[in-house]
Amino acid sequence: MTKTVYQHTDHVDWMVGADKTITLKDAEADWFFKLNPVATLIWDLLDGTSTEDEIVNSVLENFDIDEETARRDVADFIEQAVDLNLIETEEVL
Amino acid sequence: MKNDNSSTITNEFFYDLPPELIAQRPIRPRDEAHMYVLDRVTGKRILKQVKDLSDFLDSGDTVVINNTKVVPTVLMGKRQNGGQITIRLVSRKSEDVWDCAVNSPRIPQKGEVLSFGDGIIEGHVLHENQQGTGIFVSFELHGTPLFEAITKLGKYFHPLHLEPLKENESEILQTVDHDAVINISGT
Numbered sequence: 001m002t003k004t005v006y007q008h009t010d011h012v013d014w015m016v017g018a019d020k021t022i023t024l025k026d027a028e029a030d031w032f033f034k035l036n037p038v039a040t041l042i043w044d045l046l047d048g049t050s051t052e053d054e055i056v057n058s059v060l061e062n063f064d065i066d067e068e069t070a071r072r073d074v075a076d077f078i079e080q081a082v083d084l085n086l087i088e089t090e091e092v093l
Numbered sequence: 094m095k096n097d098n099s100s101t102i103t104n105e106f107f108y109d110l111p112p113e114l115i116a117q118r119p120i121r122p123r124d125e126a127h128m129y130v131l132d133r134v135t136g137k138r139i140l141k142q143v144k145d146l147s148d149f150l151d152s153g154d155t156v157v158i159n160n161t162k163v164v165p166t167v168l169m170g171k172r173q174n175g176g177q178i179t180i181r182l183v184s185r186k187s188e189d190v191w192d193c194a195v196n197s198p199r200i201p202q203k204g205e206v207l208s209f210g211d212g213i214i215e216g217h218v219l220h221e222n223q224q225g226t227g228i229f230v231s232f233e234l235h236g237t238p239l240f241e242a243i244t245k246l247g248k249y250f251h252p253l254h255l256e257p258l259k260e261n262e263s264e265i266l267q268t269v270d271h272d273a274v275i276n277i278s279g280t
Contacts, residue, residue, distance in 0.1 A: 007177055008177060013251075013253060013257075014196065014253075015196065015253055016195075016196060016197065016198055020198050021198075022198070023253065025253045027257040030256070032253070040198060041198070044197050044198055044199055047172075047176035047177040047178070047197075048175065048176055048177050049172075049174055049175050049176040050176075
């Protein structure tokens with residue numbers, strides 16, 4: 001049985017700032033995205049190992065947030081990141 | 094001891110830098126780059142170009158030339174759990190040990206093994222550095238000298254505020270004399 005994970009594409013670059021949040025740069029479109037702490041954690045977990053459910057669980061463990069909000073935030077982030085070609089999906093065992 | 098005032102200290106370096114004042118690429122020809130000349134007697138500064146350098150030299154002067162070379166120190170690889178990771182070799186501490194910056198808020202832990210280039214380079218995480226800004230990594234190679242492997246697998250560090258490097262454009266990162274054998278005497 002496979003599971004769906006997400007990983008960063010090779011035309012996105014980012015840096016971790018002094019405040020430990022991430023700034024993304026879409027190198028093709030030359031767009032910058034400054035991520036808040038929740039989005040920073042989500043982005044960092046889109047490394048080809050975590051499913052959407054696992055990312056939601058990490059958000060719940062690290063932030064004082066209810067599950068419905070966490071699910072919506074993670075789903076919205078992933079949808080936008082896929083649309084912008086910042087991440088790609090992969091089916092793994 | 095870790096520095097707990099890092100945000101305060103870095104705040105002192107924040108300043109406005111209008112995009113139009115950021116040089117995205119070196120000027121061509123390179124010797125048309127600006128050069129400030131300081132008159133040590135009057136303290137006056139004169140804006141010249143590098144090609145004017147010889148106008149300010151006398152017989153017997155010593156010219157110190159920067160012939161350092163930029164190497165591609167950004168390595169993209171896998172964590173022990175298979176997750177993507179990007180590190181940057183910042184400072185060499187011994188033959189195979191480097192202080193590395195990690196492009197992730199989740200710093201790899203002591204004992205974790207990182208893999209680059211499908212296992213050509215293995216990085217063993219030793220410990221976090223003293224400043225809390227990265228990790229010490231001991232590199233283990235399988236058949237290739239470290240510098241050669243880095244040159245083959247690494248990417249050049251390029252700050253986000255600069256336009257991305259195009260293919261075969263990495264030469265712009267180098268100083269003019271990075272490969273030169275320079276012999277200046279007398280002038």
